[in-house]
Amino acid sequence: MSKEISFSEFLKEGTFREDKVARRLEERKIKRPIHLEAEDVASEKEIKDFWKVLRQFYRTGEKPEMHNGVLVPALLAPYLESGIWDTDYPFYCPANGESPNSLEKVLQNTFNLTFGEKAPKILGQNLPRLLSYFREVASLQKGSYDFDPIRDAAIAKLGQLDVHHEEGERFRKDLADFNARLPIGGKLYNFHHSAPLYFIGEHLQDKKRLRSAFVSAVQKQISKLEERLFQETEKAGRKLVKKEDLDFANEFLVLDKIEELSPKKGSELMSESRINRIKTLIDLLRSVEFDWNVEKPYLVTTQDRAEIHELKEIFPNATLEETDLKNAFELARKEFDRNINKFTTQIIAHRKAALELDDQYVVDVHDDYFNHLKWFKLSQDELNLFHPIVLITSSTALLGDGLSCLSDCLSSNKLIKVVALTDRTASQADPDVHWEEASRSFRKELAALSISHRSAHTLQCGSDQSKLLFDGIGASMRANTPSVMQILVPAIGSDTRINLLKINAAVESRYFPYLSYDIEKGEQWGSRFDISGNPQPDKNWPTYSFKYEDVDGAPREMQVSFTYADYKALTREKIDELFIVPEAYATEHLIPVNEFLELRDDELSGKVPFIWLVDEQRRLKRGAMPYMWAVSCQERLDYWNFIQELGGLNSYHVNEALYKAKTTWDAEKEREIDALKASFEREIAVARESAAGEAMERLADVLLNLDDLPLQSSSKVVAKTSAVISTSEPDTEQEKVEEKTVPKAASSEAWLETFRCTSCNDCVDKYPLQFKYNEDKQAVIQDAKAGTYANLVQAAENCPAQCIHPGSPFNPDEPHLDEWVKRAEPFN
Amino acid sequence: MIGIKADLIDLDLPEVYYSIQDYESSTARWCPGCGDHAILTAVQKLCREEQLPPEKTVFVSGIGCSSRFPHYMKTYGFHGLHGRAFPVAEGVKFRRPDLDVFVITGDGDCCSIGAGHWVHALRYNMKMVALLFDNSIYGLTKKQTSPTSPLGTSSNTHPRGSVLPPMNPIQTTLGFTNVSFVAQTADWQPAHMYETIKKAHQHPGFAFVRILQRCPIWMKDGFCADVGNRDMLALLDHEDGIEVTDEVRNSFPTIIKHDPADINNARFYAELEDQVAIGLFYQDKNAPRYDLYGTSNLDMTNDERLAGLNAHLDRFAI
Numbered sequence A: 001m002s003k004e005i006s007f008s009e010f011l012k013e014g015t016f017r018e019d020k021v022a023r024r025l026e027e028r029k030i031k032r033p034i035h036l037e038a039e040d041v042a043s044e045k046e047i048k049d050f051w052k053v054l055r056q057f058y059r060t061g062e063k064p065e066m067h068n069g070v071l072v073p074a075l076l077a078p079y080l081e082s083g084i085w086d087t088d089y090p091f092y093c094p095a096n097g098e099s100p101n102s103l104e105k106v107l108q109n110t111f112n113l114t115f116g117e118k119a120p121k122i123l124g125q126n127l128p129r130l131l132s133y134f135r136e137v138a139s140l141q142k143g144s145y146d147f148d149p150i151r152d153a154a155i156a157k158l159g160q161l162d163v164h165h166e167e168g169e170r171f172r173k174d175l176a177d178f179n180a181r182l183p184i185g186g187k188l189y190n191f192h193h194s195a196p197l198y199f200i201g202e203h204l205q206d207k208k209r210l211r212s213a214f215v216s217a218v219q220k221q222i223s224k225l226e227e228r229l230f231q232e233t234e235k236a237g238r239k240l241v242k243k244e245d246l247d248f249a250n251e252f253l254v255l256d257k258i259e260e261l262s263p264k265k266g267s268e269l270m271s272e273s274r275i276n277r278i279k280t281l282i283d284l285l286r287s288v289e290f291d292w293n294v295e296k297p298y299l300v301t302t303q304d305r306a307e308i309h310e311l312k313e314i315f316p317n318a319t320l321e322e323t324d325l326k327n328a329f330e331l332a333r334k335e336f337d338r339n340i341n342k343f344t345t346q347i348i349a350h351r352k353a354a355l356e357l358d359d360q361y362v363v364d365v366h367d368d369y370f371n372h373l374k375w376f377k378l379s380q381d382e383l384n385l386f387h388p389i390v391l392i393t394s395s396t397a398l399l400g401d402g403l404s405c406l407s408d409c410l411s412s413n414k415l416i417k418v419v420a421l422t423d424r425t426a427s428q429a430d431p432d433v434h435w436e437e438a439s440r441s442f443r444k445e446l447a448a449l450s451i452s453h454r455s456a457h458t459l460q461c462g463s464d465q466s467k468l469l470f471d472g473i474g475a476s477m478r479a480n481t482p483s484v485m486q487i488l489v490p491a492i493g494s495d496t497r498i499n500l501l502k503i504n505a506a507v508e509s510r511y512f513p514y515l516s517y518d519i520e521k522g523e524q525w526g527s528r529f530d531i532s533g534n535p536q537p538d539k540n541w542p543t544y545s546f547k548y549e550d551v552d553g554a555p556r557e558m559q560v561s562f563t564y565a566d567y568k569a570l571t572r573e574k575i576d577e578l579f580i581v582p583e584a585y586a587t588e589h590l591i592p593v594n595e596f597l598e599l600r601d602d603e604l605s606g607k608v609p610f611i612w613l614v615d616e617q618r619r620l621k622r623g624a625m626p627y628m629w630a631v632s633c634q635e636r637l638d639y640w641n642f643i644q645e646l647g648g649l650n651s652y653h654v655n656e657a658l659y660k661a662k663t664t665w666d667a668e669k670e671r672e673i674d675a676l677k678a679s680f681e682r683e684i685a686v687a688r689e690s691a692a693g694e695a696m697e698r699l700a701d702v703l704l705n706l707d708d709l710p711l712q713s714s715s716k717v718v719a720k721t722s723a724v725i726s727t728s729e730p731d732t733e734q735e736k737v738e739e740k741t742v743p744k745a746a747s748s749e750a751w752l753e754t755f756r757c758t759s760c761n762d763c764v765d766k767y768p769l770q771f772k773y774n775e776d777k778q779a780v781i782q783d784a785k786a787g788t789y790a791n792l793v794q795a796a797e798n799c800p801a802q803c804i805h806p807g808s809p810f811n812p813d814e815p816h817l818d819e820w821v822k823r824a825e826p827f828n
Numbered sequence B: 001m002i003g004i005k006a007d008l009i010d011l012d013l014p015e016v017y018y019s020i021q022d023y024e025s026s027t028a029r030w031c032p033g034c035g036d037h038a039i040l041t042a043v044q045k046l047c048r049e050e051q052l053p054p055e056k057t058v059f060v061s062g063i064g065c066s067s068r069f070p071h072y073m074k075t076y077g078f079h080g081l082h083g084r085a086f087p088v089a090e091g092v093k094f095r096r097p098d099l100d101v102f103v104i105t106g107d108g109d110c111c112s113i114g115a116g117h118w119v120h121a122l123r124y125n126m127k128m129v130a131l132l133f134d135n136s137i138y139g140l141t142k143k144q145t146s147p148t149s150p151l152g153t154s155s156n157t158h159p160r161g162s163v164l165p166p167m168n169p170i171q172t173t174l175g176f177t178n179v180s181f182v183a184q185t186a187d188w189q190p191a192h193m194y195e196t197i198k199k200a201h202q203h204p205g206f207a208f209v210r211i212l213q214r215c216p217i218w219m220k221d222g223f224c225a226d227v228g229n230r231d232m233l234a235l236l237d238h239e240d241g242i243e244v245t246d247e248v249r250n251s252f253p254t255i256i257k258h259d260p261a262d263i264n265n266a267r268f269y270a271e272l273e274d275q276v277a278i279g280l281f282y283q284d285k286n287a288p289r290y291d292l293y294g295t296s297n298l299d300m301t302n303d304e305r306l307a308g309l310n311a312h313l314d315r316f317a318i
């Protein structure tokens, strides 16, 4: 028996839908967009008094209220609140070293490759979901994963998506096709404090591949040289063919001619010295064969980083050394000197072998040349085979005691790659960061110091964008100069995702701008500097449009810059250094810091800079800052402008960008033109066919003696102009028609204008073998010949949309064909 | 910010994908060649394209051949009383604003017995799609003159031909207060019809679509005869109107540029002399909606409502 519920009880219990509505309303209350809150108007006097306090605060940093509560920079508020943000990790490196890329790109490229123009909708829509499955499996805890098991798991999970019927089959087939095109093997790398080291590991792997190719080339040389020596001993043992020896064949052969044919040059014996030379060469080349297979890359680390990274796991095939910074430089230098000389001799041996094999080795010239060939004179490709010495340490160590060692190292021009990792986002309490307090001092910039050693390759890069980092490290590792790579990595043990946001904010706020200086990049002014990895590199601060609701709930939008002050405000402790100005007191003297910094000196007086913040209730607030903050923003801006200048903005890069834009534009136009041509041709073909059809109709009308010709323009004109011509005209017209159309109508297949089908079920029900519905439930021809021609004609007659065209008969033995052909005429 | 983008794990992607078959219920029992088949397919296609969850979708109809529609959709449905589709649909929408509501009605159902509800449905402007299947005849009851039957139509009620001029449902709706979306299409123009219904579904308010519908059984000389006549239809075309491909657009010999914001021109094109215009006649996205009042009216908790109710009842306590 069902229980009776009274109305009031019903309400109290809260039914399903009441609950839902209530929940939604609740949500709506909380989920009010970021907004300005209405406030009481302040009197003139109140405003005046307030500004006295505010100006005092600007000068001294002193303020009445100590705590501001939870506030975040406005531009980051939506991310922080939703907890939703991500970058292009994981990064995929194929086993064969070919075109590593972010997994997202790999999936997208594979998708495009698999399906081309015919991208399937459901799978296309679900690529992001697939990526999220990959990420789920490759949780952020570990730095690297094997690709295969993760791919299999992610694909299997997506395969379980609830798609039905034909679409379901299609989806699963598409997924299988897609999966078959995905790469096999390789590794995935996460956003992780060791990501840069993993990337270095990948580049060392790359080098290994290059080196083994070189070893095979050397092996070939060895066998060729040995063959030469072998021929030599053969020759020495057996005398050349003499005329007398062949006397018995006098009658058949012209012996003089034979002598002419026998090899002249090769027949001369090699000099003893050359044989010895080749023998030494072979020995040297054998040492390449042996050494290069056992030689390992050499990495030396300082203790602070060695503790943090699982170096043995990251570089399983390297020699690892751990020591203090000074010693590390010393070891690196020694290792380099030791290796480079051997390396140079081996490369020279390879070159000599090539000359010997071509019989081009000229002792007088080449001996001297090779004796004086130093490693730095080797070609780029040759030097690329050298295992560089990698020194891993922290920026703090380098900027402290290590500075002179670093300077010596960079000036020496030895192929030592210095990796300076830093997890120091300004947020951490760090005695060094007190530079801000001393208002006119500047922060030491490792990248700038490195650039000042002119020939050192320099990279400064956050680790938030995998592709940028991977490519940056690659260029740095390949450079045939010393390198400095300063990379901002997440601090170990802290929340990885917060770190990702912080590192990104560090780059955006120009606190840690992206920068690469590559001496080999080219001669053009500014071309060696690349700062394109920064957001909006042509601007002082990156600027974004920001949406909020006005006091009266109206949607508004404004441009907000992400400045160094915003970056600082990302830290809980720093937020309290700001002074929150209620809206009622925000006069025109309160100015966004980016605009404030652009004011002329005479415009500054009385002004106070602020940044936009958002509190937990999504209220938009103005945080006024003290003088010290403005100074630190100015300092960052100075450094950024310095980098912009070095990057030669407005010259080389602008031209590059223009050129790129133009070429893509041109390519686009070309494609458009091609597409237009194609569609034009299609239209012509269709027009031809329909013209032929029309003409045929008219011909039939005439033959059947139907009263008048269809009102074609020509006949109309004729009738109007002259009665005399009109009698003869139709004949010629008729002939023309005949000529044009009769051969054309001879044979055509049945066809259906699917887009006009109204899904009336008629044809598919009556002739299911010949017609079927497509995915959109509109009819298509399944197999015209699976039934009779008569069927097709009847279907055409019955089709309410008149979109079936039976074409011409396909089986000459079908009975009453003449009649059916006639009945088909109106539909063809 | 450039480096940061939305986290994909929170993607708002459907977990289930519906295909046309997921919206198909029993086999449609309309006559062969009936225009209703085409409309059914267009609607099922819309459901599939928009991936409308069947359990969140309702088709409400009155009585007539056309009103059998809900039986053929595997969604919720309500086959109601003759002429009363609108009030039922309004009730559904008022209490369950989360549902997608479609009204299926015929020329008899809507313009004759249901005309009173029609007026107010337009004025209420609740978000729903209303499809008027206009075959200009009472089909189910085997041929009686309907308000839209052409003058002189011979039927069971007027064997010697109807004597009153037919009503023009487009002109009529354009005259109702608070009208916000009026469109016309034809069942034998599947591409145009699909796009029209889609546009109606996107409209934030009451979207009225009259569909010229063939009834080969009782009105063989009506629209059925027009299928092959390309000159009969004129296309209303505008960037804010019904979006069609060039292929479809070019199949119309007459194309009229018409801005759907312009109600006066809409009234003019509603009654062309020799042709019938199809396309979007009028749209106003900002017309007030009664269903919003309905939902915001609930902006109190159950306890609050109960207290209010009790306070009222207390006034009658002795």
Ligand SMILES: Cc1ncc(C[n+]2csc(CCOP(=O)(O)OP(=O)(O)O)c2C)c(N)n1
Pocket: B063, B064, B065, B066, B067, B082, B105, B106, B107, B108, B109, B110, B133, B135, B137, B138, B139, B140, B141, B146
């Ligand atoms: C209250 C009431 N009056 C009359 C009828 C009889 N009746 C059934 S259908 C119909 C007309 C339907 O015409 P229309 O709405 O154009 O639908 P169609 O069949 O043409 O699609 C009538 C009058 C009824 N079912 N209920």
Ligand code: SF4
Pocket: A752, A756, A757, A758, A759, A760, A761, A762, A763, A764, A771, A778, A779, A795, A798, A799, A800, A801, A802, A803, A804
């Ligand atoms: S008869 Fe014509 S309209 Fe009907 S299903 Fe076949 S092709 Fe479509």
Ligand code: SF4
Pocket: B029, B030, B031, B033, B034, B035, B036, B065, B066, B135, B139, B140, B214, B215, B216, B217, B218
């Ligand atoms: S009677 Fe007319 S409207 Fe009714 S199902 Fe048959 S064809 Fe369609």
Ligand SMILES: [Mg+2]
Pocket: B064, B106, B107, B108, B133, B134, B135, B136, B137, B138, B139, B146
């Ligand atoms: Mg009807």
